[in-house]
Amino acid sequence: MARDVILATEGLTKEFKGFRAVSEVALQVERGTIHALIGPNGAGKTTCFNLLTKFLQPTAGSIRYKERDITGMKPADVARLGLVRSFQISAVFPHFSVMENVRIALQRRHHGDSFDFWRPEKVLRRLNDEALALVEAVGLTEFRDTLAVELSYGRKRALEIATTLALDPEMLLLDEPMAGMGHEDVERTAQLIRRVSKDRTILMVEHNLSVVASLSDRITVLARGQVLAEGDYATVSKDPRVVEAYIGAGHA
Amino acid sequence: MADSATLDAAPIAAARPESRDDRALHRKVFIGIAVLLVLAPLVLYPVYLMKVLCFGLFALAFNLLLGYGGLLSFGHAAYFGMASYISAYGAKTLGFTPEVAILAGTVTAAILGLIFGALAIRRQGIYFSMITLALAQMAFFFSLQAKFTGGEDGIQAVPRGDLFGVISLADDRVMYALVAVVFFGGLLLIYRIIHSPFGQVLKAIRDNENRAVSLGYRVNQYKLAVFVLSATLAGLAGATKAIVFQLASLTDVHWSMSGEVVLMTLVGGMGTVFGPIVGALVIVTMETYLAQFGAWVTIIQGCVFVLCVLLFREGIVGLVARLIRKPL
Numbered sequence: 182m183a184r185d186v187i188l189a190t191e192g193l194t195k196e197f198k199g200f201r202a203v204s205e206v207a208l209q210v211e212r213g214t215i216h217a218l219i220g221p222n223g224a225g226k227t228t229c230f231n232l233l234t235k236f237l238q239p240t241a242g243s244i245r246y247k248e249r250d251i252t253g254m255k256p257a258d259v260a261r262l263g264l265v266r267s268f269q270i271s272a273v274f275p276h277f278s279v280m281e282n283v284r285i286a287l288q289r290r291h292h293g294d295s296f297d298f299w300r301p302e303k304v305l306r307r308l309n310d311e312a313l314a315l316v317e318a319v320g321l322t323e324f325r326d327t328l329a330v331e332l333s334y335g336r337k338r339a340l341e342i343a344t345t346l347a348l349d350p351e352m353l354l355l356d357e358p359m360a361g362m363g364h365e366d367v368e369r370t371a372q373l374i375r376r377v378s379k380d381r382t383i384l385m386v387e388h389n390l391s392v393v394a395s396l397s398d399r400i401t402v403l404a405r406g407q408v409l410a411e412g413d414y415a416t417v418s419k420d421p422r423v424v425e426a427y428i429g430a431g432h433a
Numbered sequence: 434m435a436d437s438a439t440l441d442a443a444p445i446a447a448a449r450p451e452s453r454d455d456r457a458l459h460r461k462v463f464i465g466i467a468v469l470l471v472l473a474p475l476v477l478y479p480v481y482l483m484k485v486l487c488f489g490l491f492a493l494a495f496n497l498l499l500g501y502g503g504l505l506s507f508g509h510a511a512y513f514g515m516a517s518y519i520s521a522y523g524a525k526t527l528g529f530t531p532e533v534a535i536l537a538g539t540v541t542a543a544i545l546g547l548i549f550g551a552l553a554i555r556r557q558g559i560y561f562s563m564i565t566l567a568l569a570q571m572a573f574f575f576s577l578q579a580k581f582t583g584g585e586d587g588i589q590a591v592p593r594g595d596l597f598g599v600i601s602l603a604d605d606r607v608m609y610a611l612v613a614v615v616f617f618g619g620l621l622l623i624y625r626i627i628h629s630p631f632g633q634v635l636k637a638i639r640d641n642e643n644r645a646v647s648l649g650y651r652v653n654q655y656k657l658a659v660f661v662l663s664a665t666l667a668g669l670a671g672a673t674k675a676i677v678f679q680l681a682s683l684t685d686v687h688w689s690m691s692g693e694v695v696l697m698t699l700v701g702g703m704g705t706v707f708g709p710i711v712g713a714l715v716i717v718t719m720e721t722y723l724a725q726f727g728a729w730v731t732i733i734q735g736c737v738f739v740l741c742v743l744l745f746r747e748g749i750v751g752l753v754a755r756l757i758r759k760p761l
Contacts, residue, residue: 234647236643236646236647255651256646256647257646257649257650257651257652258649258651260646260647260648260649261649265647265648265649266647267647268643268644268647272641272643272644272647273641273644274636274637274640274641274644274645275640275641276636276640277636277637277640281633285633285634285637285645285648286648288630288633288634289648289649289650290649292630294651294654295629295630295631295633295634296631296654296655296658297629297630297631298625298626298629298631298632298658298662299625299626299629300629300630300631301625301628301629302628302629302630302632302633304630305630305633344644344648348648348649
């Protein structure tokens, strides 16, 4: 069976002053799947994310997205190709309202670059309906005019997802979308992720293993910067090396 | 991930989205300023007022970069001063009419801003500021050495000339009218820039640069654009100043001028639309009316600045905005 790979890395390596945070990682993400990247703390998951979205430049190796080598590209340009990320520390524009947060993403998607300093802000109002629909989708309608900085943690994450979706990305990279969320929020966010994954590819880092188990089609386990195991949840969770990495890391 | 160490936009005055009420308030402030511009020369010296307006526009331009772009330039004297020289040279030696001289100075500042800005935005935070300072020092050195600037003497006795070759600007009141129009036009333009789709992206970058990048905004291009706009408007202020005072000198390109505009902006309230005007008014008034105390002016200025930072960090207008709970 030929695999339809949307994102692939080869020998991806990142060294920080002699320390290898990510070492020779070969990752293949299939189009239309939810792929999870898990591993104990310090396994290099976030570094991996930063490499894939070009926020960090790899020391060695290559990254291909949709058959295209993106290893040397700038982060903003990668985002423009439809590979959009979220951040572990919730990334919202704190002094923008919920609507404005979503609208700034819509503005990028529909207007491209906005160097039109001579035009009134009013021209952005036509994005309001679309922005509101996205705000509704993540259950933030009643907070539409609230400043992002005043939202609870879980709602900030929801807003971040709405903002990311506003770009209508082909592929989403979610860095711990459930981190710090209460039980209710986790369930809602999981449903949201499942819903938006319909015609998209998602690669996510997540600690909540039950979420990973229920959401992901494929799991890659990282430990000490290297790929330890790969497969579906049943395969991976039975792998003795994975068990050892988790237990070992927890009790060493 | 580059830490966005650009000036942490201190306390952003009245942190909430602007509403229709705020716009209505701003419209009233604009009308108030227009009325003051018309009435002020009946009571106060036009020359003093023109100085306030030129420096007010300079500070407004600077605040566009600092307050809305989050970029602290320590070299804005370069654009103010070089524009002033070109404007003076054009009017005196090349026989330009005043509007052409001012335009020439402004365009020069824009080009200089493009070159200096392209170099400076490659670094962030304090390094950005140091590069702007270093480049401005080069502009100062150039002004000191070049023939056309008149070295230590500067360019003196610049003719005010006839606007469009028709209206003589020799009378201070006529000159004042032109300066008031330039100032008000500059203020409106800056207000529009802040409230444009472009301004919205600037605010997003200032708020969370990495997130803006991850949404696909090429942030350096936006920083450069606001840098050039700021330099251009600073140039407009400098070029106009040269015609008003019929003088372009080393003072205009000196680093202390860069410092002064920072002072005006902070005293008035950085990141507020109207703060820099108040800041310029306060600083120019101190310089004018305390001139009799000689060197003590700097001491008094220093004290005012220290008190200002200690007592109301958000500046005069920032403080007012906080008290009435509306962005100004």
